[in-house]
Amino acid sequence: YYPWGYDGDNGPDHWHKNYPIAKGRHQSPIEINNKEVHYDPSLLPWFASYDPGSAKTILNNGKTCRVVFDDSFDRSVLRGGPLPGVFRLRQLHFHWGSSDDHGSEHVVNGVRYAGELHLLHWNPKYSNYLDAVRRTDGIAVLAIFLQVGKTPKPEMKRILEEINAIKTKGKEAPFPNFDPSVLFPKSHDYWTYHGSFTTPPCEECITWIVLREPIIVSSDQMAKLRSLSKNAENEPDLPLVDNWRPTQPRYFRMVSASFL
Ligand SMILES: CCN[C@H]1CN(CCOCC)S(=O)(=O)c2sc(S(N)(=O)=O)cc21
């Protein structure tokens, strides 16, 4: 088992040695630049229908803070937009920096945000999630930028209050009754393109839906995320920060916009 990471000799430039697809032609994240984006008037609006009862636990896996949902049936789903049907919500997680001026994975017209929230969904036309991961239309990730500002979104508090219970790698806590759509920004405008996981195994199975409007978080809330540790309880403290992959070449991919 190859312990990939984000720094030094197990960082993003080395992932390809154990995950060759990391040097593929459909990798994520990417730079989204207005002059290269193509407005597609045929793109439909997307809709999330999430059941708060499907939220189960929140955990620190040493790489991010993740909330896991019951995806044993079409209980919490994302549909519309570029998607060919309903996709089941499986988990959400975050990427963030060591300071407020960077931390997002996608970069918009040169702008890096303080962080990025990913909601991962899989296509139930495949028998299970692991099968979906091997298909080009298997996974859909809704990405929402975190921007530091004065009037933070109160709904972020619920997640950040749990951080104290999952300080170190492997810690997990119950996280019942949560509908992540409370975190969504007002506008549903999005960019969409075909890409990959931004971490190993870097499979190119993701329809990315990147929201144009960031959600506002406070600097204290970002500091809360940075208070997580990537080590286990009885190991020396290693801050869990900068868990973002640099942008990858776009090659011949079209980035479509749902808005003019
Ligand atoms: C830390 C490992 N992160 C991975 C783990 N999984 C993928 C592997 O699945 C089993 C084959 S995942 O589906 O949970 C997932 S989604 C994203 S991202 N940043 O692209 O939204 C990364 C990852």
Ligand SMILES: [Zn+2]
């Ligand atoms: Zn992610």
